[in-house]
């Protein structure tokens with residue numbers, strides 16, 4: 221059975237408990253509100269649920285507030301429950317932007333289907349962007365890149381970027397962000413059936429000036445979460461955040477199989493033969509599963525003097541090298557030891573590369589040219605040299 225996530229649902233003006241009972245039996249969690257609450261929900265400053273079900277079995281006409289609600293909150297879908305399908309009410313509903321009307325006799329399957337239809341129809345508008353990062357081999361710098369992409373995107377959209385460390389156990393993202401999570405991705409994966417915004421937010425840690433983090437677990441986890449759960453988690457996260465970055469373990473096939481809702485999968489290699497060979501295998505497998513268009517190749521810890529160059533890598537892997545992240549071991553280690561991502565530190569070649577990579581992946585404007593600190597004539601000469609290299 222596939223695992224699905226459900227929207228937050230508010231039931232308004234329910235006549236009895238039948239609506240809640242049916243939705244509850246379908247695994248959906250609902251909040252009940254009085255008919256008089258509709259006005260407050262429709263206000264532009266309100267944050268209504270993703271789906272609002274209005275019980276109109278005691279009403280003969282559509283309340284005008286429904287049109288206001290749809291206008292002010294286009295991402296909130298509305299389902300009406302009525303005694304019978306009255307043509308005038310149906311026309312009013314259509315004009316107000318309501319597409320689902322469920323008449324009596326009320327059944328669980330009719331309600332479930334109506335909620336499913338409005339929920340799926342909404343998806344393209346309100347889903348955030350998901351970027352997955354996976355290394356060709358351990359140690360190539362994949363986690364560092366994932367952490368810094370999420371950090372840059374959090375700067376762009378404070379409170380709207382999430383990093384998920386998909387390593388069920390002993391992932392490093394929390395360390396790099398200096399975060400001390402109480403809960404982990406394992407809690408989220410074990411509870412995909414009850415994910416709602418409040419519960420999800422209780423699992424993530426908020427990193428000051430950084431992304432929210434759903435961290436790896438520090439207990440040993442045996443077994444794999446399964447692709448369905450990964451898919452459900454990522455789908456839910458994308459509904460809740462504008463940007464979601466995934467730090468993906470390359471060895472767990474079920475996780476690699478659950479990346480359907482990911483727009484870009486960034487494969488990280490360095491100039492080591494083993495990383496490149498594994499990168500090529502990964503690209504082959506992922507392009508069969510998701511198509512090549514979603515795949516992006518990045519070269520990390522770049523060393524200009526290394527024997528293998530970017531063209532060799534592109535040829536072997538079968539993708540152009542779209543991003544190059546310079547090697548700066550000292551800066552990388554300092555960042556981990558201080559629990560402060562590289563992108564938060566002083567501008568240098570590494571921070572500039574990470575920022576422009578994040579901005580370009582997210583389809584945002586090109587980054588402003590950020591000059592390393594300069595001092596007098598010497599600084600200006602260095603600056604000129606640096607910008608030529610970049």
Ligand SMILES: Nc1ncnc2c1ncn2[C@@H]1O[C@H](COP(=O)(O)OP(=O)(O)O)[C@@H](O)[C@H]1O
Nearest residue numbers: 355358359360361362363364547548549552553
């Ligand atoms: N651009 C870089 N330059 C130099 N060292 C780096 C760079 N990125 C990461 N490192 C270092 O490489 C090691 C592995 O990094 P990590 O991001 O954990 O890799 P992975 O997730 O691929 O295993 C760490 O010691 C880290 O500090």
Ligand SMILES: [Mg+2]
Nearest residue numbers: 362363364392
């Ligand atoms: Mg890692």
